Amino acid sequence: MNKYKTGLILSIGMLTISALSAQKDVSSFPNIIVFIADDAGMDFGCYGNKVIKTPNIDKLTREGIRFEKAYLTSPQSSPSRTSMMTGMFAHTIGTEDLHIPIDSSTLMMPHYFKKAGYLTGFMQKTHWGKNGDNQFDRMLNDGALISGNELSNEIYNNYTQFVEEAKDKPFFLWVGFWDPHRSYNRTICPQENDPAKLIVPPFLVDGEDTRRDLADYYDEITRMDGDIGRMVSYLEQKGILENTVVVFLSDNGMPFPRAKGTLYDSGIQTPLIFMWKNRIQKNVVHDNGLISTIDLAPTLLELAGAKMSDEVYGKSFMLILFDHTKRGRDYIFAERNWHDTDEYIRCVRTEKFKLIYNAYYEIPHGTAMDLSSSLSWYELKDKQRKGELRKEQMQIFEAPRAMVEIYDLEKDPYELNNVADLQAYYKEGRKMTQLLEEWQKETKDHPWWWRRRPDQSDRVTGFPLYLKRGEFLGI
Secondary structure, three states, X not given: OHHHOOOOOOEEOOEEHHHHHHHOOHHHOOEEEEEEEOOOOOOOHHHOOOOOOOHHHHHHHHOOEEEOOEEOOOOOHHHHHHHXXXXXXXXXXXXXXXXXXXXXXXXXXXXXXXXOOOEEXXXXXXXXXXXXXXXXXXXXXXXXXXXXXXXXXXXXXXXXXXXXXXXXXXXXXXXXXXXXXXXXXXXXXXXXXXXOOOOOOOOOOOOHHHHHHHHHHHHXXXXXXXXXXXXXXXXXXXXXXXXXXXXXXXXXXXXXXXXXXXXXXXXXXXXXXXXXXXXOOOOEEEOOOEEEHHHHHHHXXXXXXXXXXXXXXXXXXHHHHHOOXXXXXXXXXXXXXXXXXXXXXEEEXXXXXXXXEEOOOOOOOOOOOOOOOOHHXXXXXXXXXXXXXXXXXXXXXXXXXXXXXXXXXOOOOOXXXXXXXXXXXXXXXXXXXXXXXXXXXXXXXXXXXXXXXOOOEOOOOOOEOOOXXXXXXXX
């Protein structure tokens, strides 16, 4: 476990983070606000999408540091979020399946922030259960009407009251947007993005329905971007933005077939931006090594002069925030388990290669019900019936599929050409296999045969047999 931990000290002016901590000068520590999207991929202007409208998130990048190679520990909401919050892998703390709440003995970031003298709060989506909620001082959703994905005025007002309440003590606030999670409602969400101009990934059909589907997704990202701009502007108006660390990321990939719920980069790569005006580097990009969201909690807590339990697997990358030439991780790990359909998939990724292990190789890739009732899914299935799908569009429908997938990421960034059967990649594949096995042992991963979960929807057609979770379990 010691390979996952590090102790970092950063000089800021005449004082260091560690020195401030020793003095217990709580007011000297920064506020920390985390904005987390629900099902956003890499579709932001600052990440190379030239047609989507994300001016506020792009501004955060100009004022801070953008990570090019940041990855999640899971392509699913609740496992990903509990991992971020605890510095632990989901299978280690028992939250690997979708909707499994965190238990009462597992400590999350707010526990440590409160010990460091912070006022803690969350708003909108959490997806870690009541035991997680109870670790915060304030639940900003209380008393507010939640309707659709939009940020209501009630919850925004709770946000401003929370900031006012903090006053002379620093705060930690987790803002979990519902955007751009499905379902989409064009009558509520302003239509800001033109379907004719957007970017269609090669694994989707470039058709009218898919473009409409993608435009709806873009529009919710744009709406979230506006909400972020509004909330950051309030901090600026109150004169506290310069002492506030602003973080933006997503919980998993875009809510489309072959993205969310997969261990391809389309499912586990995340935008990651840090801004702390006049304190960390401005308008820089980090692409030297990999960043894992297992390290988010230790990093944020170190900025607050606090330390997590020695048992966590995450390690702080705080130094990189102040010196982007420093290297990140050499490799990251991710897992996919039950999410409407059961899976046992594990992967290890380096900068150049990725290895994916599929335990249930004899059946097609499982998908989430919200994806298999989407316009883009039906357009794929229509082309499949007609025998018109290209190789890259067939990938998630193949059965049997390969137990082992290896991708040369420099030559094949979309991960479309499995090279596990080529001799030239055997040596590298064996290295990654060993890394994966060691990680599974060290993090107490369960073997694939330990259990099988029933599917809630059909893998072949996507049809939802049971609409409510539990019905298919007889609960």
